[in-house]
Amino acid sequence: MIQKILNEFSVNFHFYMKLLAEHIGIIAVSISIAVVVGLWIGILISKKPKLANYIISVVNIVYTIPSIALLGFLISLTGIGNTTAIIALTIYGLLPIVRSTYVGITTIDPSIIEASQAMGSKELQILYKIKLPLAFPVIFSSIRNMVIMTVALAGIASFVGAGGLGVAIYRGITTNNEMLILVGSIIIALLALVLDGILGIFEKLVLSHKLKKIGYKRFTAVIVAVIVGLTTILVTQKSSKDTIEIASKPTSESYILAEIAGELIMNETDLDVNITHGIGGGTANIHPAIEKGEFDIYPEYTGTSWQIVLKKDENYTNDKFETLNKAYEESYGLTWRGLLGFNNTYSLGIRKELADQYNIETFSDLAQFANQFTFGAEYDFFEREDGYKALMDAYKLNFKKVRDMDNGLKYQALFDGKLDVMTVFTTDGQLSDSRIKILRDDKEFYPKYIAGFVIRKDIIKKYPELEEVFKKLENSISEMDMAEMNYRVEIGKESPRDVAISFLKDKGLWRDKDE
Amino acid sequence: MNKIIEYDSITKSYNGKVILEDFSLDIMEGDFLCIVGTSGSGKTTLMKMINGLIVPEKGNIFIGGRNIKDENLISLRRKIGYAIQGNSLFPHMTVFENISYVPKLEGKKEEELSEIVNETMKLVGLPDDIKEKYPSQLSGGQQQRVGIARAYANNPKILLMDEPFGAVDSITRFHLQEDLRSIHEKTKCTIIFITHDIYEAFKMGIHILVMNNGKIEQYGRKEEVFKYPKTDFVKNLIAMAKLS
Known part of the structure; x- marks a missing residue:
């Protein structure tokens, strides 16, 4: 077992390291915002007990919202991706900080605060020199808890298409690959332990007054530099221009189809491809995102679009394709390409x-x-x-x-x-x-769910070479082909990408590039 | 002697209960004034009005002839030492940092701070080697001395002390009382000293102010108060002092 885990980790080392970097980036940003805003709110309400009751009840209520519900709700406001994840994580991170800052400050012996006031400290000086240092143990222990919680919670963020180690877990769940789930979870757990250890050392240094000798300013400067660095990595990561953004639904089949399209595009053109796998909620969330231009291409089924996007009551049959495609082109600036030929119903x-x-x-x-x-x-x-x-x-x-x-x-x-x-x-x-x-559904009781690709019209106009790519994919996959590929991923534990490439090779669609 | 503090027709109440009404009093420069009284007699309220921690509803307070309503409270407070009962030292700061707190707020440089701390520590009789210690590592008596040193560090004209020795054992208290008296003689700083211990008041004070229910029972030189107590309340107090 351990051998298998180590093997999985070493084979896909770069994949996991990339996810780890994204994970750290997302939590660093969320935690920083939560700490800064949480401290600010906590300090603000520590002087206004009536407002404090009100604010703390509000944050408490927010805290009880299940994370999946909050993420799902945020998708409709801020779309899919890291931003939504960061907002959700920040909201969850706020509560412990607000409450502990409030409690930490209001439980300081009032005679100490009065003494500092009587000695001629200004409001801000009382805050920085007296209140915050004395409330530090309470506030910091809640920061420690919050960091652990955020590390774990960020694992769910891939549900909304954010990066991070949740990608591995989510992919593992949807493709029935427990190695991915295990390794992803283990790295998350290790990350949590390491961060908790670092924070523990920091706490000890502060409480034993050793950090004073190092100098708080120098220390803060280092922390800020690290966070800014991570943020820029995260922000600049996706800025390269000639990258086609592909999304997939949380099913093995969708993963494979997205990889087939992605690999063929990279094989045939000079374009780069970035795939965001397993968007939670499938069509309901990917469709608005591709309309907004967050994605360029995703694999879809005609019957699903007919029902969920066009909201038609009658069953989709193959003769309705023209109507479907026309509606997509006229209403959404999207078009269907590369109907693969198989029916998933x-x-x-x-x-x-x-x-x-x-x-x-x-x-x-x-x-x-x-x-x-x-x-x-x-x-x-x-x-x-x-x-x-x-x-x-x-x-x-x-x-x-x-x-x-x-x-x-x-x-x-x-x-x-x-x-x-x-x-x-x-x-x-x-x-x-x-x-x-x-058996054959000879009375066409079930709608036709013909797989194909939904593409933004703009992207085809911009990169006409894509037409050729999707033409090659037309009618290239039979139901048995697809079932076999799903089998290889779900039972054979091969990665969707490997299966996609070997499919392209078998069909003679893969060109070996001499590099 | 000049008047350094004047209370002019002060009124103050809490939640509708009047603590002080039309209260007036002059305090002389260089005095060591002990205020004695029952709890709730308004003595702490009186003291906290001097540095503006408590603001009267009616009336004015003058320090050095100037109405404190017109003063910058922050700079006024830095010129008034403040030491109170128990441990109001900053627990997260060393002895050095505690004592140099106000001079540092005033923007003094590191070398000056060291000099100030050394002098003040010598003045209050603290050994040099505790500078880097934290309050929790000190004995009760040392903590009180650091409290006094902190109050003295910025060379205040006025020193406010609210039962500063209330929480230490009687032997330590005896030494602290002796030392505070000699500090007063050396510095000629005006000290307002609140205590509920009448014996301590007579030992330390030059003037004594006896308060009861927000009213002055008697105010005068301690010899005068001792010999000619004006009211039954004062007589009782002195009888208690003689017993102790």
Whole structure:
């Protein structure tokens, strides 16, 4: 196990180091703002007890908002990316600082403050020379806690497309790769421990008055320099101009498609590509971001756009593509390119031996023998409006037995004979297994979810060479191809990028550059 | 002798309760005035009005003939030493930093500060080797001496002391009292000294002011107060002093 972790870390060393740098950058900015603003608010309310009660209750309430909810809410205001993450982390960081500053200052022996006042200190002098140093132990211990919390919380920030080690974790979750999750988490934990250690040493130095000898000014200067440095790294990171920004949804398939597009663009053109993987909320959040120009390209499904973006009630069918694309071009400045040819939709899978035995090819064929089979689906299939009941009615299906079953266990249950028929996605990785057969939805009960790429029109105008790239990708992937690639990522634990490149090579789309 | 502090028809109340009403008093330059009285008699309020920590509702206070309403309180306070009961030393500062606090606010240079600290420490009888120590590392008596040294460091004309020896044992207190008297003789600084211990008041003071419920029971030279107590309240106090 440890060997595996070390191996994963050393193989992808640069990947993790880049994420670590981003992580540190994001938390450094958030923590600095939270400390400065938190101290300021805490100092302000320490003189106004009535206002203090009010402000502290407000921050308390904000603190109880679940982080995912806050991030999701912020997306609608500040979009996707580091800024949103920093705002959320800063908001969470504020509370402990405000409260501890308030408590730290108001619990100082009033006779000490009065003495300093009586000796002719000005307000600011009382603050810097007396109040803050005396409140330091209380304030600093809350800063320590806040830093640890922020390091951990920043892991969730990749949900809104921010960088940092959460990218590894999130990618691991969506592609079923526990090594990524483990290594990402371990680095976060180590970072938290190291920072806590450094802060502990700092605290000791201050409390034992040793830092006084080093000089606070010199020390502050170093801290400020480090933070400014990290911030500039973070800010300048994405400023290179000829970079195409690609986004992906939090699914293995979307990761692979984004990598295929990215790798082919870099292979065919002089453009650089930056991929932000696994934007939480998928279409609902990527669509507004690409409209604003935060991204240039992302892999999408026609049926999804039809329902979520255009908000149409009727099912999407292939003849509606012109309508869909026209709406995109006219309303959003976006266009569809590179329809890959495969359809990722609900379907039914049956154990291969049964299909052969009864000669079943389509949903309608299945209806004749359904009363001899056990049917399985995940829990929510029975709840959805377009789920179990609708399907049964459409094809007049009537199974012998119906079981609900966790998505991850479905395939094994089918191979073990506990299920005979079950719901599948047409590109599920495990469909590449020969023991299962997909049936054809001959009445087109399910909408078509044809995969392709949504691209900003501006970017095609600016880089016409992209047309050629996406033309090459048209009809290049079958359902079985996609299922196999998903299998390689989810079960074979290969990285989406490696799978993408080997796909391009197999299809003869990859040009070896002599460099 | 000149008047250094004048209270002119002062009125002060807290939450509707009148503490001082139409109170007037003159304090002479170079005096060692001990204010005695029960708690709540208004003695601390009187003292804190001198450096503007408490502002009267009515009336005026003059220092050196000038109304403190027209003065810059910050620079006024730096010229008035302040030492109070218990440990009001700054716990995060060394003895050196505590004593040099006001001169440093005044912008004095490092060398001057050292000189001031050395002199003041000698004046109050503190050993040289505790300069870099923190208040928590000192004995109770040493802490009080540092408090006095800090109050003296900027060469004040007036020194305000609110039960400065209230928290130390009787032997230490005896030495502190002796030393404060000799410091007063050396510096000729005007000292306003609040105590609830009548014995201490008679030992230390030149003048004695006896306060009760915001009113002056008696104000005069201590010999006079001792021999001719004006009211029953003062008589009782003196009877107690004789017992102790």
